[in-house]
Amino acid sequence: MAVLVLGWGVLGCLAAIRPTHAVEPNEMSLPSADASLGIDLRAAMIDDLKFLTSEKLKGRSSIDSTIFEAAEYVGRRFRSIGLETNVFGDSPLQIVDISVGPKLASEEQNFLTITIAGKPVVIADSNATDDASGTESLALERDFVPLAIGTNSGTSQAGLVWVGYGIRAPEHRYDDYAGVDVQGKVVMMLRKEPGANDPTSPFDGVDNSRHAFFDTKVSTAIDQGAAAVLIVNDPASIERMVRDVQKRRDAERDRLAKTRQRLRTLPEDAVNSREKLQSQIARIENMLADMSSQVEAAERGLLGVGGAGLSPRRGAEKTAGVATGDSATRPPIPVLSISRELANRLMPKPLEAIEAAIDSNWQPRSFPIANVKVQLGVEISPSTVQSPNVVGVLPGRGNLADETLVIGAHFDHVGMGEFGSLAPDTIEIHNGADDNASGTATLLRVAGEIAQLFSGPNRPAHHRRVVFIAFTGEERGLLGSKYYVQHPRFPLSSTVAMINMDMVGRLNDNELTVYGTGSASNFQSLLKQSNELTRFRLVEVPSGYGPSDHASFYEAGIPVLFFFTGLHSDYHRPSDDFDKLNLDGMDRITDMISQVSERLATSPERPVYVKTDSSVKIRRQLTVVIGVTLSQKPSGVVLSSVVASGPAQESGLLAGDQVVKVGKTSITTIEQFMDQLRQRSPGDLLPLLIRRGDAELRFDIKLRRR
Secondary structure, three states, X not given: OOOOOOOOHHHOOHHHOOOOOOOOOOOOOOOOOOOOOOOOHHHHHHHHHHHHOOHHHOOOEOOOOHHHHHHHHHHHHHHHHOOEOOOEOOEOEEEEEEEEEEEEOOOOOOEEEEEEOOEEOOEEOOOOOOHHHOEEOOOEOOOEEEOOOOOOEEEEEEEEEEOOOOOEEHHHOEEOOXXXXXXXXXXXXXXXXXXXXXXXXXXXOOOOOHHHOHHHHHHHHHHOOOOEEEEEOOHHHHHHHHHHHHHHHHHHHHHXXXXXHHHHOOOOOOHHHHHHHHHHHHHHHHHHHHHHHHHHXXXXXXXXXXXXXXXXXXXXXXXXXXXXXXXXHOOOOOEEEEOHHHHHHHOOOOHHHHHHHHHHHOOOOOEEEEEEEEEEEEEEEEEEEEEEEEEEEEOOEHHHOOOEEEEEEEOOEOOOOOOOOOOOOOOOOOOOHHHHHHHHHHHHHHHHHHHHHHHOOOOOOOEOEEEEEEEOOHHHOOHHHHXXXXXXXXXXXXXXEEEEEOOOOOXXXXXXXXXXXXXXXXXXXXXXXXXXXXXXXXXXXXXXXXXXXXXXXXXXXXXXEEEEOOEOOOOOOOOOOHHHOOHHHHHHHHHHHHHHHHHHHHOOOOOOEOOOOOOOOOOEOOOEEOOEEEEEEOOEEEEEEEOOOOHHHHHXXXXXXXXXXXXXXXXXXXXXXXXXXXXXXXXXXXXEEEEEOOEEEEEEEEOEEO
């Protein structure tokens, strides 16, 4: 994939977005005037949500060009609020390089030429229109693909030796290299190992042993002095590859049919919906066309450039007693995946016959291939794309102006679902309304409220600088926040705290989870004060760790608070859409976070960092009902009432029963019981141990959908 180099219009030029130094305090000026005072923040939040979840952004993948459209929007909104956006040169963007794996250079640099008795091997061209041009030279990505598990750059020219599965396994008295000289030669081998799916195989047959691993095979070839490796896919792997692609293709064909049917049934006046469905149909048709070529590649057995992993562990076979001792010092060699059709052209008998012969008695069948010469070259480079963090600043005032409060949320999601989706068989836009358009829109609204408060006539005389950051790359491993921490715009030593919002759009049962409550000594009291008006049922998690951007700051020694409304069944799926958001809940969460932010920005005392436990469980929302109300008693959790015709009553539970255990877990608090319910799905059986009087009784409660 090519590096993204995009123009920036109102946000300035990418060439200017390079400063990564920490600047001195008071380097920026205050917003010009009360820029945010006239904004209807609720209406703006809804507009933000609708834009961020729109089809045009295609799920806001951090490696797709649409992430820049989203970033440009957030940058404009920061400016409209009144924040300083000339943060990196004349832009709010901090550019992050995101690795997307290896990529091939030109066809001229990645080539394969094979001759048999001096004549070049050619492959029939299925697209040829006349017999005279029905064959052509070996083609990149049709007949062969260089693999990143080998050297990134190199050429080779040598004779060819067939080495079976490329295995040396003295523990099984099996050695494909016995009796053949591969020094300086190109070796051709099969993927996997003898007797796949045969439980009588000495290599297990059911599960792959280490001898089936790509890096084991390549390292063994290096150890034996081979100049290059050609890998031929095995029939079972090809069948699985084809089946997987066909499954995805069939799912897209089904989605296309359903989308066309929806289009046919739309009323004439549904213009916007019609345009949206037509756009979806065009995208699906394009994907289906691409999938046809994917099926063809799978049928040929070709791996992708990164399909065998990266460069192998040097000396991996030393621990197995099969290395000669110098493989760790040998340089990597070129490795190519070649089609079975091409491999069959080079062999004296069909591959299937040779595979069957090896599997018949578990004995190698290796030999030099006479009169065959191979010339090849590979040129593979790491591939990165540029992706932006978006930063807006409200400068500080007075005695606290030298210190910084960071408020952030990631604005990327999983795009079309190719990376990170929990609906892996569907290539469809994942709009990510809750994850994390909700956090981004809340970030913008909090920014507006703080800007109003700190820019109005009654603004405080002393407050910290507030830095608002929309992070990219969170879904790929907190990449944007990690980059900011490594290249802070303002010194981390003067950064007093970080507030993070990730998935705050599905408030349920008035339950708001806050992580990091133990990451500073005063955070619990701060939350209690801030919750006096909003009156959430707060679930406090002391740890400052977890799978979101606050963790990057906490690991750098900065206290954090992370606001979260819980995982749900639409998480990382195409169904996480705008119409499922709890907008009233987001209003109240904004109020809560704004109060916490104001206190952290104005309090003379700096929060004191506290080390917390790194083991964190991410809370799920409750999706089941059991049909009881609970009371916390000194003795434990008691059923205060049982709902008529509910699962609990139908199973025989009574008011006054005390919960002793759920499964093997002892229950002493209501929160422990609720945590057990959160782990269950509708239809599950909840195993309960109940104390009734002096007796202990066991029940299996079939849970219903909430």
